Amino acid sequence: MKIKTEQQAAGKLSNDINLILHDYDGTMKFMEVCGTHTMAIHSSGVKSLLNKKISLVSGPGCPVCVTEKLFIDQAMFLAEQLGVCLITFGDLIRVPGSNGSLADLRSRGGLVKVVYSPMDSIEIALELAPQPVVFLGIGFETTIPTVAVTVKTAFERKVGNLFILPAFKTIHEPLKILASNKDLTGFLLPGHVSAIIGVDSYSYLADDFKKPGVVAGFDGLDILYALRSLVKMTVSGKPGIENNYKTVVRSEGNIFARKLIDEVFEPADTSWRGLGLIKGSGLAFKAPYDTFDALKRFPMQLPDAPDDPRCKCALILTGTLTPNQCGLFGRECVPENPVGPCMVSSEGTCAAYYKYGGT
Amino acid sequence: MCLAIPMKLVEITGPGVGKVDAGGVRTDVSLAMAPNAVIDDYLIIHAGFAIEVLDKEEAMIRLDLFKELAEATRDEVPD
Numbered sequence: 001m002k003i004k005t006e007q008q009a010a011g012k013l014s015n016d017i018n019l020i021l022h023d024y025d026g027t028m029k030f031m032e033v034c035g036t037h038t039m040a041i042h043s044s045g046v047k048s049l050l051n052k053k054i055s056l057v058s059g060p061g062c063p064v065c066v067t068e069k070l071f072i073d074q075a076m077f078l079a080e081q082l083g084v085c086l087i088t089f090g091d092l093i094r095v096p097g098s099n100g101s102l103a104d105l106r107s108r109g110g111l112v113k114v115v116y117s118p119m120d121s122i123e124i125a126l127e128l129a130p131q132p133v134v135f136l137g138i139g140f141e142t143t144i145p146t147v148a149v150t151v152k153t154a155f156e157r158k159v160g161n162l163f164i165l166p167a168f169k170t171i172h173e174p175l176k177i178l179a180s181n182k183d184l185t186g187f188l189l190p191g192h193v194s195a196i197i198g199v200d201s202y203s204y205l206a207d208d209f210k211k212p213g214v215v216a217g218f219d220g221l222d223i224l225y226a227l228r229s230l231v232k233m234t235v236s237g238k239p240g241i242e243n244n245y246k247t248v249v250r251s252e253g254n255i256f257a258r259k260l261i262d263e264v265f266e267p268a269d270t271s272w273r274g275l276g277l278i279k280g281s282g283l284a285f286k287a288p289y290d291t292f293d294a295l296k297r298f299p300m301q302l303p304d305a306p307d308d309p310r311c312k313c314a315l316i317l318t319g320t321l322t323p324n325q326c327g328l329f330g331r332e333c334v335p336e337n338p339v340g341p342c343m344v345s346s347e348g349t350c351a352a353y354y355k356y357g358g359t
Numbered sequence: 360m361c362l363a364i365p366m367k368l369v370e371i372t373g374p375g376v377g378k379v380d381a382g383g384v385r386t387d388v389s390l391a392m393a394p395n396a397v398i399d400d401y402l403i404i405h406a407g408f409a410i411e412v413l414d415k416e417e418a419m420i421r422l423d424l425f426k427e428l429a430e431a432t433r434d435e436v437p438d
Binding site for chain 1: 360361362363389391392393394403405406407408410411413414417418420421422424425426428429430431432
């Protein structure tokens with residue numbers, strides 16, 4: 001599409017929203033649940049086109065940001081005290097734990113390997129055997145099946161020295177908690193998580209909480225289009241769940257991917273940074289794959305790892321505050337030297353505000 | 360972190376694995392989540408896995424929709 005066409009389409013959508021809101025007295029606050037949307041909203045300039053009656057807040061959809069500090073401490077303990085090799089997605093490498101980050105660990109001589117795909121862990125494990133290697137298992141429904149396939153493949157190939165430190169998260173339970181927040185009008189629903197779980201799985205938002213949700217693609221135009229739908233449904237008082245990303249997302253989701261998840265994992269309670277312990281919002285290994293669980297193989301008793309009390313990541317992850325309402329933002333906490341995970345991850349809300357100058 | 364990009368399937372290299380191409384760069388991907396993918400399909404790739412097959416018809420509908428919106432603006436505000 002030509003840039004001019006895109007600009008004209010964006011102008012039309014923005015005007016449409018203005019017209020719909022012309023006689024509307026209240027304000028609307030929509031949450032983009034997914035971190036990739038957060039970046040797209042800021043980089044595309046969508047916010048500058050939005051009617052002042054609409055505000056956008058970021059949700060807990062950046063896996064790095066919702067991972068507790070204790071997880072980093074556990075990884076560091078495994079490497080420093082037990083001599084395991086850590087394998088991680090690059091996103092996690094600079095997140096500060098109680099004693100520095102994985103990058104610091106590497107500079108102190110610790111073995112930390114960054115992979116693009118969890119499947120790469122298998123070759124690393126075979127190469128280093130019998131030394132134990134631990135893959136740091138963070139991610140949502142998009143990423144979880146890739147770990148499930150890795151575990152199944154390692155099981156079939158009898159790889160005995162590969163383990164997974166699990167901190168996987170699933171989106172429905174926290175979304176239910178956020179949906180009960182009266183301040184939030186509706187939700188811009190994630191694209192690639194929805195490709196796995198399907199649009200139909202969100203029906204509770206409209207049915208039980210009377211809030212609209214729209215699954216959106218990642219272009220600025222896709223996001224504006226989805227916002228027009230959210231505004232329309234809010235003004236008409238007819239909340240529903242719409243799919244504006246049909247190029248990729250099906251109503252029923254990806255059943256092959258969900259079957260892979262179900263073969264290896266079962267729902268479990270897990271803690272989210274910012275939201276605390278949420279029942280059934282994580283995953284635990286099922287037999288016979290529980291032999292891959294690093295927490296079972298290497299039991300650890302580590303002290304609590306409280307966040308810096310001045311860091312407002314927890315409130316930013318729930319859309320209660322925006323980054324510029326945090327005293328550390330842009331001063332002590334910058335991308336080169338982050339205090340909290342929302343500044344570390346390239347998809348974090350604070351990183352997006354810092355890079356694009358959000359308000 | 361759930362970033363995923365479309366790449367074209369150019370070869371099925373083994374059971375559940377294939378080669379995709381994006382601008383001349385070829386890479387191996389797992390088809391475990393997209394077992395029905397066929398050559399020339401555009402796959403949405405995340406962490407070395409095809410998470411879904413792109414629906415070409417829906418992709419065209421999307422482009423047409425935005426073109427229509429742009430044209431509607433032209434009608435409203437002449438150049």
